[in-house]
Amino acid sequence: MTILISIGRKKEEIWTIQSWIYRWLVRLIENKYPNEKDVIEDLKMGEIFNGTSLDLTAKDNLELAKKTSTIVKETALEIASGKHVLVDDDGNPDPDSQEQVERLFAKLAKMLEVTDTW
Numbered sequence: 001m002t003i004l005i006s007i008g009r010k011k012e013e014i015w016t017i018q019s020w021i022y023r024w025l026v027r028l029i030e031n032k033y034p035n036e037k038d039v040i041e042d043l044k045m046g047e048i049f050n051g052t053s054l055d056l057t058a059k060d061n062l063e064l065a066k067k068t069s070t071i072v073k074e075t076a077l078e079i080a081s082g083k084h085v086l087v088d089d090d091g092n093p094d095p096d097s098q099e100q101v102e103r104l105f106a107k108l109a110k111m112l113e114v115t116d117t118w
Contacts, residue, residue: 004051005072007114013055015108020089021101022047028084029075039068058118069115072108080106 003022006014017025026043033039042064046052058065078084080102086094 001050003047005046005108006051006053007055007069007111009055013111013114015104015111017104017108019047019050021086023089024087025072025075025079028079029071032075033071036067036071038064039071042068043072054112054115062118066115066118069112069118073112073115076105076109076112080109 001019002016003019004014004016008014026040026047029036029043030040042052042057052068054065054069057068082098082102086098086101088094
């Protein structure tokens with residue numbers, strides 16, 4: 001199963017990843033930002049609904065959309081730089097996928113740059 005993060009409806013505004021890697025991202029964010037309950041809840045809801053649409057969140061709560069985007073982008077940049085070891089849901093490293101995942105998160109961070117102007 002895959003999960004998406006989107007900032008619009010165009011193909012280049014939608015980022016897709018395997019659900020277990022999305023859960024890993026959420027765990028990283030939860031560990032680094034434990035006080036950002038609203039962001040964590042928003043991202044966990046994304047797992048339930050197979051994605052999070054930051055553009056739709058912005059229509060209802062611009063502050064939450066900006067905060068979520070900033071936190072996800074910062075974490076994506078850390079992942080892209082190799083700061084975090086990819087682990088599955090059981091905590092087992094996945095070195096075979098690490099490099100590919102780093103590239104995918106670099107693309108996510110790049111996509112989220114647009115939200116800096118929201």
